[in-house]
Amino acid sequence: MSKLISSVSPHFFTHRTTRTIMIDVIIALMPALTASAVIFGWRSLLIVGVCAASCVISEFLFEKLCKRENTAGDLSAVVTGMLLAFNLPVTIPVWQAVFGSIVAIIVVKQLFGGIGQNFANPAITARIVLMTAFSGTMTHWTAPVLPHDAVSSATPLAAAAKGIKESMPPYLELFLGNHSGCLGETCALALIIGGAYLLIRRVISWHTPVAFIGTVALMSLFCGRDVLYQVMSGGLLLGALFMATDYSTTPHTKWGKIIFGIGCGLLTVLIRFWGNLPEGVSFSILLMNILTPYITKLTRVKPLSGGVKA
Amino acid sequence: MRLHGIKIPHKKNTAGIAPVELPIPSRVRIPMSMHIGRTSKVIVKKGDTVKVGQLIGQAEGFVSSDIHSSVSGTVEKIDEMITAGGDRVPCVSIVSDGRQEMYEGIKPPAVDDFDSFVKAVRQSGAVGLGGAGFPSFVKLGVDDLSRIDAVVINAAECEPYITSDTRTMIDKGGYVFKGIEAIKKYMGIRHFIIGIENNKREAISVMQELAGKTDGVGVRVLPSLYPQGSEKVLVYNTMKRIIPKGGLPLDIGVIVTNVTTLAFIAEYLEKGIPLVSKCLTVDGSAVKEPKNVIAPIGMSISDLIEAAGGLKNEPAKVMYGGPMMGITVPSMDEPVLKNTNAVIFMDSREAAPPKTTPCISCGACADHCPLRLDPRAIARAYKTDDGEELEKLCVDLCMECGCCAFVCPAHRPLVQTNKLGKLRLREYHDELKAQKEKEQKERETKAEKEKKTAQKGEVSHE
Ligand code: SF4
Ligand code: SF4
Numbered sequence: 001m002s003k004l005i006s007s008v009s010p011h012f013f014t015h016r017t018t019r020t021i022m023i024d025v026i027i028a029l030m031p032a033l034t035a036s037a038v039i040f041g042w043r044s045l046l047i048v049g050v051c052a053a054s055c056v057i058s059e060f061l062f063e064k065l066c067k068r069e070n071t072a073g074d075l076s077a078v079v080t081g082m083l084l085a086f087n088l089p090v091t092i093p094v095w096q097a098v099f100g101s102i103v104a105i106i107v108v109k110q111l112f113g114g115i116g117q118n119f120a121n122p123a124i125t126a127r128i129v130l131m132t133a134f135s136g137t138m139t140h141w142t143a144p145v146l147p148h149d150a151v152s153s154a155t156p157l158a159a160a161a162k163g164i165k166e167s168m169p170p171y172l173e174l175f176l177g178n179h180s181g182c183l184g185e186t187c188a189l190a191l192i193i194g195g196a197y198l199l200i201r202r203v204i205s206w207h208t209p210v211a212f213i214g215t216v217a218l219m220s221l222f223c224g225r226d227v228l229y230q231v232m233s234g235g236l237l238l239g240a241l242f243m244a245t246d247y248s249t250t251p252h253t254k255w256g257k258i259i260f261g262i263g264c265g266l267l268t269v270l271i272r273f274w275g276n277l278p279e280g281v282s283f284s285i286l287l288m289n290i291l292t293p294y295i296t297k298l299t300r301v302k303p304l305s306g307g308v309k310a
Numbered sequence: 311m312r313l314h315g316i317k318i319p320h321k322k323n324t325a326g327i328a329p330v331e332l333p334i335p336s337r338v339r340i341p342m343s344m345h346i347g348r349t350s351k352v353i354v355k356k357g358d359t360v361k362v363g364q365l366i367g368q369a370e371g372f373v374s375s376d377i378h379s380s381v382s383g384t385v386e387k388i389d390e391m392i393t394a395g396g397d398r399v400p401c402v403s404i405v406s407d408g409r410q411e412m413y414e415g416i417k418p419p420a421v422d423d424f425d426s427f428v429k430a431v432r433q434s435g436a437v438g439l440g441g442a443g444f445p446s447f448v449k450l451g452v453d454d455l456s457r458i459d460a461v462v463i464n465a466a467e468c469e470p471y472i473t474s475d476t477r478t479m480i481d482k483g484g485y486v487f488k489g490i491e492a493i494k495k496y497m498g499i500r501h502f503i504i505g506i507e508n509n510k511r512e513a514i515s516v517m518q519e520l521a522g523k524t525d526g527v528g529v530r531v532l533p534s535l536y537p538q539g540s541e542k543v544l545v546y547n548t549m550k551r552i553i554p555k556g557g558l559p560l561d562i563g564v565i566v567t568n569v570t571t572l573a574f575i576a577e578y579l580e581k582g583i584p585l586v587s588k589c590l591t592v593d594g595s596a597v598k599e600p601k602n603v604i605a606p607i608g609m610s611i612s613d614l615i616e617a618a619g620g621l622k623n624e625p626a627k628v629m630y631g632g633p634m635m636g637i638t639v640p641s642m643d644e645p646v647l648k649n650t651n652a653v654i655f656m657d658s659r660e661a662a663p664p665k666t667t668p669c670i671s672c673g674a675c676a677d678h679c680p681l682r683l684d685p686r687a688i689a690r691a692y693k694t695d696d697g698e699e700l701e702k703l704c705v706d707l708c709m710e711c712g713c714c715a716f717v718c719p720a721h722r723p724l725v726q727t728n729k730l731g732k733l734r735l736r737e738y739h740d741e742l743k744a745q746k747e748k749e750q751k752e753r754e755t756k757a758e759k760e761k762k763t764a765q766k767g768e769v770s771h772e
Contacts, residue, residue: 011627014717117668303555
């Protein structure tokens with residue numbers, strides 16, 4: 001008889017793996033990807049493909065070079081690539097998209113130790129780097145290829161900030177995403193479907209998105225802005241559902257998640273209403289990423305070590 | 311507050327089948343340690359004839375257990391074996407004569423008060439049959455009975471596959487309640503709670519019916535959420551009391567006993583036959599006919615599976631107990647122990663270890679720990695050799711239930727790390743103690759030196 005395996009318990013395991021989680025996220029991003037192809041044309045698919053491929057290749061090559069265990073198979077680089085692409089304008093030159101992907105994977109993720117170790121969200125950080133380096137191409141918005149009502153190709157948020165009433169698209173167009181903006185962020189409907197899928201699959205929990213979006217909505221109400229408009233435009237839904245729920249860069253505790261979401265919401269509103277930039281989601285998430293270790297420490301749950309008779 | 315837990319496959323394939331008595335094997339090997347505490351002392355020698363129920367190992371010290379022969383026959387040899395815990399213990403091999411003659415001394419014990427009750431439990435050889443193996447007479451022999459206000463009867467049986475407790479409740483429900491009556495009578499405890507997971511309909515209805523006829527017994531049907539049957543979780547979910555870290559249920563006025571243990575004690579009080587055989591579940595993906603069997607203690611696992619209908623696949627992993635906390639055996643020669651409630655045989659597919667990948671910091675481990683520990687942080691503290699942090703994270707609280715390792719998508723060996731973390735914490739405590747002693751000594755020698763120089767000063771002064 002062959003030798004019996006000796007191992008420490010447990011001997012049963014979940015079927016979920018890092019890879020299946022990433023596949024779930026990719027599935028959840030599909031509606032938004034489809035929407036972007038419809039709204040902005042085939043070039044959006046090209047950009048998403050370029051980013052995903054360059055992320056995977058960067059990860060593969062870097063790990064080869066450092067003789068680290070290869071993790072390209074876990075598909076997390078694909079997710080990073082897709083999220084980065086979703087945060088770019090469809091007109092971005094391909095080489096800039098590749099550059100952004102390399103920054104995301106090598107500088108933000110791998111140099112900090114790879115999956116699970118990085119403190120900042122790779123896609124968001126890379127987007128901010130691109131925005132600083134190539135502010136021209138990064139804010140070059142084109143109008144959707146579909147027929148639409150808005151006159152100019154300014155993003156809805158920029159339009160709202162400038163108070164150009166006539167160039168603000170109506171709610172329905174906003175909800176369906178038929179307006180200019182980053183290629184994956186415009187269609188609220190698709191993002192909500194994807195987010196719901198992640199919630200149902202228990203890949204993410206409701207705490208961060210609800211706190212984040214809720215804070216933005218409440219603050220908008222408070223400041224006399226159009227609540228629905230603020231929630232559905234810009235990168236809020238994409239950020240709250242897909243980026244503020246990233247595992248390694250956000251707190252794990254229930255209260256930590258809520259604090260994180262509220263923090264993101266407040267910063268977003270601060271930047272949107274009083275800052276020089278029309279959009280603040282990326283910056284707010286990055287800032288809160290930096291605070292994450294402290295929030296985690298602050299909200300750590302006490303072990304059930306017991307004591308007196310209840 | 312609700313405790314976390316996990317939903318796992320139940321696989322209670324054998325719950326509906328009454329246990330079958332196995333034929334007696336030609337030989338049994340009975341180790342002198344099948345319980346928590348001191349190894350028992352062998353009191354037979356090679357060549358002795360023994361009968362069923364005859365004492366062969368005597369309890370030593372305060373926490374130990376009597377051990378009896380499970381067959382009639384001749385002592386073949388007394389050698390050593392290595393237990394699953396890694397200790398070398400004496401082991402008595404007995405060749406069976408096939409007649410299963412009862413030892414002459416067997417008769418119902420005379421019990422009329424608390425002391426004689428505890429003595430009888432001691433002589434029965436009873437240990438925690440749910441798997442823990444803690445000697446029952448130590449658990450029941452409480453110094454101060456007024457501290458105890460309730461007995462929680464653990465019938466949760468939350469591990470996959472295992473149904474031996476379920477069968478106890480169905481087949482020997484009467485004995486469970488006789489056990490309750492005995493505890494009432496001799497220990498004066500009035501309040502009993504039977505905790506059962508809701509996936510055991512038949513057992514629940516038997517218990518509820520009997521409880522209806524008895525004062526002070528409540529049947530608490532609990533959700534099937536692993537690890538419902540772990541002591542800490544069960545006591546919390548039935549009594550809303552928290553067992554303190556490093557403490558016992560006793561500290562919060564509760565005795566927790568496994569349902570089969572209680573039924574066995576009651577049966578012993580009636581018949582006087584000590585613990586010589588065990589009802590256990592034989593199941594797993596490699597087993598041909600999953601079933602419950604009654605096997606003599608000391609029967610080898612290979613004899614057990616042969617008598618129980620054999621294997622359909624080559625076993626890759628064999629364990630005492632269920633898949634969540636079971637202990638793997640190094641070979642099929644290992645014997646059935648007193649506290650064996652199941653032997654699970656997994657084929658290579660079921661036993662295939664999952665691939666370990668880097669931690670993705672998802673927090674699932676901490677989200678599912680019933681005791682609210684953070685295994686990810688513990689793993690980090692262990693890796694950086696940070697004893698202080700391990701102390702803060704209460705690694706010593708971990709009951710190794712395996713929820714964290716079960717849910718981890720990266721399949722990190724979290725239970726293993728926790729075990730190592732506990733050892734590291736113990737070392738850290740020793741180091742602290744040694745350091746304190748050293749400092750104390752230094753202070754003393756310094757004080758002495760000062761005294762001496764002071765004296766010298768006085769001398770020179772003169
Ligand atoms: S094994 Fe320990 S750390 Fe893991 S879930 Fe169980 S008690 Fe918590
Ligand atoms: S469950 Fe596994 S992957 Fe997730 S944080 Fe815990 S150890 Fe890391």
